[in-house]
Amino acid sequence: MDTLKGIFVDPFADMIAAPDFLLQVLWEGLVGGVLYALIALGFVLIFKSSRIFNFAQGIMVVFAALTLVGLHEKGVPALLALPLTLGVMFMLAVAIERAVLRPLVNQPDIILFMATIGITLFLIGLGEIIFGGENKVMITEQLGIPTGSFTLEPFGGFVSIEQKDLTAVIGAILLVGVLLLFLNKSKIGRAIRALGDDHQAALSVGISLSTIWVIVWFIAGVIALATGIVWGARAGVSFALEVIAYKALPVLMLGGLESVMGAIIGGLAIGILEKLFEIYWGQPLLGGNTEMWFAYVLALIVLLFRPQGLFGERIIERV
């Protein structure tokens, strides 16, 4: 009886008793969710245009953030390091297309997926050799991102909001807006969507597969850099960041592999729900640290009812 009360009554009583704390938790969850959504977006873009499940997106986040910080440590001014890092991400996109994707055209999906795991390992090793394995501090201030915090006072309590989190949320919204505009209105965006619909047909009307792949991987690299800056500002830059890639995978399952909307909504939902669950159910009842698996279990339960995710395309199979 006590357990049932602990599950169904106490958490809600706590929420009502301290609404300001609830708001704080929701805000933290929202910021986390924006980041998950950003990473998931990187996955979705690549999956949409090439049917490749890009496991390397997480390590690309780490790699981009490390390059930025590493360049700054070498004495490059922060605002110059940013375009230089973008250049590195572009070269990475070209290299991946040349060395990995091109020889594997037309292979089964699963082979390409494993190849991206290979890319992940290669980049981990390379990154550690170049930048070393230790934790670095993100150059937040040098990039002009405000670092203070301010408090709101709703319901007689207070909610503290960090300015860099606010910047991150606004920046992410802008980035997604630009991206959607680019995908829906520009010529290249149309080509990307065409490739996503049908490779053969897109090729036969003269869309260059390799060019588009480089562009898509570069966009994924830009998203990775944005995620890396924001997450690095919160948690420092190291290879431990790769963990957030694992957090983006259930977001994809929840939202559906080929849906941009799914990635955004799934990311926000998982970010908020896992924080709520951790604070109100996980810590009092399960010993905490439930954020490790909550997203996965949630996604798994949703998948049992909708195997293609909430916004994914219905899978039609024929013999």
Place this chain on the structure above:
Amino acid sequence: MFYRTAGQFKTSYEADHALFPVRQDAYLLGFILLLAFVVFPLTASEFAFRALLIPVLIYSLAALGLNILTGYAGQLSLGTGAFMGVGAYACYKLLTIFPEMNIVIAIAMSGFFSAAVGVLFGLPSLRIKGFYLAIATLAAQFFLVWLFQKWAWLYNYNASGAIQVPNIEMFGITVAGPRAEAITQYYFVLCFVCAMTFFAINITRGRIGRMWKAVRDMDIAAELVGINLMRAKLTAFFVSSYIVGVSGALFVFLWRGAAEANLFDIPLSFRVLFIAIIGGLGSILGNYLGAILIVALPVIIGSVPEAFGIPIGSATVEHLNVMLVGALIITFLIVEPHGLARFWAMIREKLILWPFPH
């Protein structure tokens, strides 16, 4: 010349489907077993046992388990490490609750716990396919590792949160624990691996194995010709997790000696997956070749430059190793998607035709 098949006539279907339709294969296997059971133990040093021979055997057993699921039944799994953990923790609890139990029985039983958990997490495979399923197995990975940390009963409420292998005797010889000798442990693991391999070869050759392959190649078609998909997939999860669980128990009890939850993290799952990929999905032999390569690679990277007079630090060796494994995976997928096992198959075919190339 070595593989001349002239004179080996088959007069019945049974003979044609025998384990070794070509006699020389049996000789080769005999030779390898001779190496493993007699030559290696006589020549190997303590270091070779602990750093090369025992890990190769244990990793190949884990890869064998994964290969049954991924290579034969076509269900990609990223949760191997956690299932190894289930085997290890189950074995630990069995031996604490029944201290008199023979360790062979304890290890064999611990596989069943892992198999049960495997079937439980395999249930979604009836609904979910492909990448979605791969991520669903990651749920097992994260949830189980969390459970190993939080459920203190599993590690007997130790302050360290780790499981320690006690000294375990069998017929008056210490086989596990700090006092055990490397050579005893090697023989113990070798016997286990041989028995499991024999079992795996026969199950994949037989009716169940053919059922798995049909599901792997196209599950809808398999269903249409009357294969019970649920049975096929769940037996694959069962057999695979059983073998993986046993390898996990061996991993902790006969090699590492102690373990905490983080040992069964994603990197372990991936290492086993790489062994299966590089060795060759859908082949038994490949697991051994892949494990040899993955275990030997860091040793080679560490020692070869040193022989040329360029000493490199152990951290660099580790990083180079990770990088090389990544490059190897990509290279193998591009050049030979069927892995190392396919190389051997090609050599064997050449040897059968030799000295006439056509």
